[in-house]
Amino acid sequence: MTPDIRPFDAALGAEVLGVDLSKALDDETFAAIENAWNEHSVLLFREQSIDEARHLAFSRRFGELETHVLDQYLHPEHPEILIVSNVMDGDRHVGIYDAGRYWHTDLSYMAAPSRGSLLYAIEVPHGEDGEPLGDTLFASTSAAYDALSGSMKGRIADLRAEFSLANRHAKLVADGDADAELEDRHHEKAPPVTHPIARTHPVTGRKSIYVNEGQTARILGLPGDEARDLLEALCAHCARPEFVYRHKWRVGDLLMWDNIPTQHLAVRDYALPRRRYLHRTTLKGAPPR
């Protein structure tokens, strides 16, 4: 297999053609995919048919996997798979139904946030017109960083921000959108952490903006109003249309993204009985620098 990498007409992302993820990949094919991932940040593989074991095996080629802190949404037989879904079993959500409710990067509230995620679509909701619903938007935070003025780059160079799972949960509660309280075990596994807000990619060396709407509680070292205004301005800047790719899901899509130079948002324009059901693996990462 020689993968054919076709960049999207966007600030990030590419489709990978000519790869069947249901089969083990040789080292050369894998290296081409890994290089493309570092270059384009988001990769799409269409028309895949993979079971949990193949999803896990492909994901593990990139590194160790996380067992997500929100353990109530883990696949019962494969705890390294997070179920992303609006499907209910009685009055229980079978998966995390609000995973992308706000712009975020996965696990930015952990001391060592995730390096990347691989999301595989098993059921996709559609509207009356047959168009898919529940799109996911990806923003290139490295393109957003590059577009900052020199003085803004200087201003944020040494700043840090606090990130927390509790902050994300408080936003969901305020928006009337949380189905349960966080438990003590969630708080213990994910206490608030701080990270630099201008982050350098360990492979490409590119800088990116590392704050997000959902999980960044506050920027540190500035007066309250100034810190809040800067956080809002940086989040709004990252979400500008010229930095964004919008993914329309099809069953059988595997989409993988680099959590360092991107953030993403899931569009909530569907509800039961329209079902959305996906499996996500989450790669471990290192503390941001």
Ligand code: SIN
């Ligand atoms: C996620 O944030 O990992 C899930 C995104 C989605 O549901 O599209």
